[in-house]
Structure formats: C-alpha cells, structure tokens
Amino acid sequence: MSQQTIAVLGPGSWGTALAQVLNDNGHQVRIWGNIPEQIDEINEQHTNKRYFKEIVLDEKIKGxxxxxxxxxxxxxxxxxxxxxxxxLVAKQVAQALKHKVVVMHASKGLEPDSHKRLSEVLEEEIPAELRSEIVVVSGPSHAEETIVRDLTLISAASKDLETATYVQNLFSNRYFRLYTNNDVIGVETAGALKNIIAVGAGALHGLGYGDNAKAAIIARGLTEITRLGVAMGANPLTYSGLSGVGDLIVTGTSVHSRNWRAGDLLGKGEKLEDIEANMGMVIEGISTTKAAYELAQELGVYMPITQAIYSVIYQGASIQDAIQEIMSGEFRQENEWS
Structure with a gap:
C-alpha cells in the first residue's frame, strides 16, 4: 500500500500503540490530543510516559x-x-473536515444514556458525504504488548468490505494482522460487553477464587454477551472469533486490563471512586455495565452476571452477595437463549 496520511484522535495507550503500527508501515501519522503538555512531549521527547515509561516513539510521529x-x-x-x-469529538471533526475520508474507530463501549454503538454515533455526527462506511478496529489486544511489537491479531469490521480491506492493508504487518468482518454489530458489542465480564473476573480474583471460577465467568459471560448481541442483530458466530472469545480471554485474565484490575481492587475491598481516581485511564466496563443492564431490561435478555455486577457498582450490593445470588439462582439448560 502506498503511504497514507492518518489522523489518530486520542493519544492514550491504545491510540499511541496503533500510531506506532501505522508508522511502522510507512504511513504519515498525526496524533491529536487536548492536553498540550502531552502533545509537546510527543513532539519534543518522542515519548508518552503517562502510558509507556520506557518506550521511545519514532520522531516521524507528530503530535x-x-x-x-x-x-x-x-x-x-x-x-x-x-x-x-x-x-463531542465527532461533532468537532464534522465541522473541521473539508474532504471525504475513511473513518475508523478503535474504542470499546456503548454511549452512556443512549446505549448506542460507537459506529452509530459516528454515522449520526459525521455527514455521509465526508466519510466512508465506518470501520471498527477491535479484538484481543493490550497496548502494552502491541507497543513492543508482540504478535497481535484483531478484526476490521464494516458494512463495506472494500473499506474494511483498505483498513486491513493499512495496519497489517509482520506482528500485527487484521481479519475483515462485515458484522459491525457483533464486533462492537463483543468489544464493549467483554469489559463488564473482565470487571467480574477481576473481582473473583480479588476475592481469592481460583481457575474454576475464572473459567466459569468467562464461559457464561460469553453466553450472555452473545444473547444480547444477537438480540441487537449480530451474527452469533462473531462471538467465537477474535473480537468475541479472543478479546474476552485477553481482557478477563490479564493484569494489563484496566477493567480486570478495577474488578480485582473491588474484590479486595477498595472503593470504586478511589479505584477510578487512581487508575489514570478510563474504565469503560463501569459505564458499559449500566448501559448493558438497561439494554437487557429493555430487550428482555437474561444476563445474570451483568445484573450482578450492576448491583455491586450501582446499587451498593456486596460482591459476595451478588455471587451467591447467581449460584443459588434458578437451574437452567446451558444453551438456553432467553
């Protein structure tokens, strides 16, 4: 692929890691952010030490x-x-753009209050004449590993496979590989909802539970993620792929995951407000829990793990009581969909 010029909006850990992937592929990369000191650091020191203390970025990456x-x-x-x-950022982009571009997003969550997927938000705010079909870049990936060029495989999902293929070629190299997918709903819901299960998995670890419990919450968590996604129009097969079970495993088992770490600290008895204040990064699983719980109620989808985590975060229930409620609940068949 010939050199492309890419604007990366958001100099967080994942934005920085993806900027490096694009730079490694010979593209011109511009990182935009609203913290002047951080942008100055990227340009003058070629570092982003808030997220990567030991990493030096290529000087061609410009803030x-x-x-x-x-x-x-x-x-x-x-x-x-x-x-x-x-x-908010999409509104600003729509006002600033003067020509048509390919629009991608690599964030994982649902919009608070509206419960909309992020591609829907981007479609609403950026006029069609200024953008391609949205491409969702999502899958099992820790920025801490991608930034050191560890092997990473994720998905590029779009209603338009030609645009997804463009993004696949844009990013793919010897250590970073993308697979195309046309199930935007499935890829987005998988990426958003797995953060909820990761909070729960971390809480079990913080309470001292072992591998049996870890396997249980991941397996049953995937089932309820799939239930809700299918109710929203997703292809169930998506949840057995990279953006589904792959992302759930990496997020629900690793100390690199801010959602897992938040759950772990909750399990150890720390208060949520203290965890959020000290994390230094957004814990998407917290707000997504509320959105998913409300969506499940609206669509009549059975999501006991999500409901339990919601009761802990938003209703003040103890984690142990929430666990016992699940363990003593109605007996069900494993493959029930309602």
Whole structure:
C-alpha cells in the first residue's frame, strides 16, 4: 500500500500503540490530543510516559493540538477517544473536515444514556458525504504488548468490505494482522460487553477464587454477551472469533486490563471512586455495565452476571452477595437463549 496520511484522535495507550503500527508501515501519522503538555512531549521527547515509561516513539510521529490542522489532507481518521466523548469529538471533526475520508474507530463501549454503538454515533455526527462506511478496529489486544511489537491479531469490521480491506492493508504487518468482518454489530458489542465480564473476573480474583471460577465467568459471560448481541442483530458466530472469545480471554485474565484490575481492587475491598481516581485511564466496563443492564431490561435478555455486577457498582450490593445470588439462582439448560 502506498503511504497514507492518518489522523489518530486520542493519544492514550491504545491510540499511541496503533500510531506506532501505522508508522511502522510507512504511513504519515498525526496524533491529536487536548492536553498540550502531552502533545509537546510527543513532539519534543518522542515519548508518552503517562502510558509507556520506557518506550521511545519514532520522531516521524507528530503530535497536533489543532484539530483542523490535524485533519488537513488526511486519507483516514482513527477515533481512539473515550466512549463518553466520542460524540463531542465527532461533532468537532464534522465541522473541521473539508474532504471525504475513511473513518475508523478503535474504542470499546456503548454511549452512556443512549446505549448506542460507537459506529452509530459516528454515522449520526459525521455527514455521509465526508466519510466512508465506518470501520471498527477491535479484538484481543493490550497496548502494552502491541507497543513492543508482540504478535497481535484483531478484526476490521464494516458494512463495506472494500473499506474494511483498505483498513486491513493499512495496519497489517509482520506482528500485527487484521481479519475483515462485515458484522459491525457483533464486533462492537463483543468489544464493549467483554469489559463488564473482565470487571467480574477481576473481582473473583480479588476475592481469592481460583481457575474454576475464572473459567466459569468467562464461559457464561460469553453466553450472555452473545444473547444480547444477537438480540441487537449480530451474527452469533462473531462471538467465537477474535473480537468475541479472543478479546474476552485477553481482557478477563490479564493484569494489563484496566477493567480486570478495577474488578480485582473491588474484590479486595477498595472503593470504586478511589479505584477510578487512581487508575489514570478510563474504565469503560463501569459505564458499559449500566448501559448493558438497561439494554437487557429493555430487550428482555437474561444476563445474570451483568445484573450482578450492576448491583455491586450501582446499587451498593456486596460482591459476595451478588455471587451467591447467581449460584443459588434458578437451574437452567446451558444453551438456553432467553
């Protein structure tokens, strides 16, 4: 692929890691952020030590503070901003864009209150004449491993497979490989909802439970993620792939996962407000739990793990009581879908 100019919106851990992947592939990369000191650090020291203390970025990766300047002449725009500000940033992009671009996002969550998937938010805020069909970049990936060029395989999902293939070629190299998928709903819901299960898996670890419990919450968590996704229109096969079970495993078992770490600390008795204050990064699983719980109620989908985590985070229930409620609940068949 010839050199492309890419705007990466959001200099967090994943945005920075993806910027390095694109740079390694010979593309011109611009990272935009709203913290001037962070952008200055990227340009002057070629580091982003808030997230990667030991990593030196290629000096060709440039930081930008002005959004219009960032978007001037780019071929593609990659959103990697927190879910709660995606709509705001999309509005700003729509105002600043002067030409049509490929629009991608690599964030994982549901918009608070509206419960909309992020591709829906981007479609609503960026006029069709200024963008391609949205491409969702999602799958089992820790920024801490991608930044050191560890092997990573994820998905590029879009209603338009030609655009997904463009993104596949844009990112893929010797250590980073993308597979195309046309199930946008499945890939997005898998990426968002697995964060809830990761919080639960971390809480079990914090309470001292072992591998049996870990396997149980991952397996049963995947079942209820699939239930809700299918109710929203997803292909159930997506949840057995990279963006489904793959992402759930990596997020629900690793100390690299901020959602797992938050759950672990909850299990050890720390208060949620203290965990959020000290984490230094957005814990998407917290807000997604509320959105998923409300969606499940609205659609009549059985999600006992999500409901238990919601009761702990938003209703003040103890984790032990929530676990016991699941363990003493109605007996069911394993493959029930309602």
């Amino acid at each position: 930008y503070k002005d959004l219009a300047e960032t978007l001037d002449g780019v071929d593609a725009v990659l959103f990697v901003v927190p879910t709660k500000v995606t709509r």
